[in-house]
Amino acid sequence: MSNGWSWFIIIMTIGTIIALCWLLFTTARPNGKDETETTGHVWDDDLTELNNPLPVWWLMLFIITIGMGIAYLSWYPGLGNYKGMLDWTQVKQFEEEYAEMEERQKLALEKFVDMDIPSLIKEPLAMKTAANVFSNNCAVCHGSTGKGANGFPNLTDKDWLYGNKPEQIQHSISQGRNGMMPNLNLSEDNVKQLANYVFGLSGEKVDQALAQKGKALFATCSGCHGADGKGNQILGAPNLTDNIWLYGASLESIENVLHNGKQGKMPAHGSLLTELEVRLLTAYVSKISQ
Ligand code: HEC
Numbered sequence: 001m002s003n004g005w006s007w008f009i010i011i012m013t014i015g016t017i018i019a020l021c022w023l024l025f026t027t028a029r030p031n032g033k034d035e036t037e038t039t040g041h042v043w044d045d046d047l048t049e050l051n052n053p054l055p056v057w058w059l060m061l062f063i064i065t066i067g068m069g070i071a072y073l074s075w076y077p078g079l080g081n082y083k084g085m086l087d088w089t090q091v092k093q094f095e096e097e098y099a100e101m102e103e104r105q106k107l108a109l110e111k112f113v114d115m116d117i118p119s120l121i122k123e124p125l126a127m128k129t130a131a132n133v134f135s136n137n138c139a140v141c142h143g144s145t146g147k148g149a150n151g152f153p154n155l156t157d158k159d160w161l162y163g164n165k166p167e168q169i170q171h172s173i174s175q176g177r178n179g180m181m182p183n184l185n186l187s188e189d190n191v192k193q194l195a196n197y198v199f200g201l202s203g204e205k206v207d208q209a210l211a212q213k214g215k216a217l218f219a220t221c222s223g224c225h226g227a228d229g230k231g232n233q234i235l236g237a238p239n240l241t242d243n244i245w246l247y248g249a250s251l252e253s254i255e256n257v258l259h260n261g262k263q264g265k266m267p268a269h270g271s272l273l274t275e276l277e278v279r280l281l282t283a284y285v286s287k288i289s290q
């Protein structure tokens with residue numbers, strides 16, 4: 001605030017207080033006398049308007065409030081650029097309270113540092129904190145309820161690309177994962193045959209003649225997906241027999257995967273989150289998938 005405005009506010013505020021005091025004391029004792037007076041107004045023959053001094057308790061209330069106003073203005077910032085004797089600011093109070101809250105939170109979470117995953121799952125505060133961390137860091141890709149979307153795995157089901165043991169989940173979170181389904185440059189025909197075979201593994205109705213041809217070609221795939229198509233968690237190669245599809249449950253979407261390959265990427269969060277947060281999330285993901 002410029003000096004001019006500052007002085008303007010100071011003079012207006014102090015001037016108003018002085019004017020109020022003057023008004024109060026001049027009206028408290030009309031004509032400087034203590035005895036009852038009338039204003040001279042009379043209605044209905046005998047209804048007289050008196051001009052009594054203000055009752056003492058009423059006057060005291062006024063004086064107290066003015067005193068409080070003056071005390072407030074000397075302690076807190078209110079008079080222009082004057083900072084007040086307490087040196088209080090909104091920002092400082094916010095920062096103090098925020099630091100206090102963080103400290104309290106840290107203390108509350110401290111006991112979770114050495115807890116194992118099954119115990120963490122049973123701690124409501126741990127799970128509540130983890131849910132917040134999940135909303136802020138994971139929900140963009142895996143959805144607010146963890147149910148995922150096309151290309152982003154559902155974390156609440158029984159199907160796992162990389163496994164659901166605590167150490168596997170923790171690895172996925174802290175070090176990230178890179179799915180590598182190569183583009184195998186398959187011919188249009190081979191793509192159709194393989195897609196029919198693969199979709200049929202989940203019990204879907206498919207063209208059996210095409211599927212039989214696809215079965216013969218599946219040797220190219222079994223190195224990663226296993227001879228039975230049940231997948232390989234070390235590579236993140238999905239189980240192709242459980243009718244849970246990362247990239248869509250239709251012949252078309254499977255054909256699309258085979259034509260183009262897919263490289264799903266789970267970003268590493270180890271350097272973005274604290275160690276405790278990673279462990280809380282590990283417990284949280286275990287919990288929502290149970
Ligand atoms: C940028 C998007 C993105 C974000 C953010 C993200 N993920 Fe992922 N996550 C993925 C993708 C994509 C995969 C699958 C990787 C693949 O296809 O190989 C994945 C895989 C996973 C897996 C392995 C799933 C399985 O089936 O084995 C876990 C567990 C996981 N994420 C948890 C999390 C958690 C917890 C967070 C928050 C800290 C998070 N993710 C944040 C995209 C993301």
Ligand code: HEC
Nearest residue numbers: 179180181194220221224236237238245246247262263264
């Ligand atoms: C080098 C290992 C590798 C080979 C070879 C491979 N895949 Fe994959 N496949 C993967 C991985 C890893 C994924 C998951 C990709 C991701 O997470 O983004 C995948 C994904 C898929 C998907 C999508 C599954 C879903 O849930 O949507 C299909 C279908 C598939 N592969 C079929 C095949 C077929 C058929 C072959 C043989 C022609 C094949 N794959 C060969 C590793 C492989």
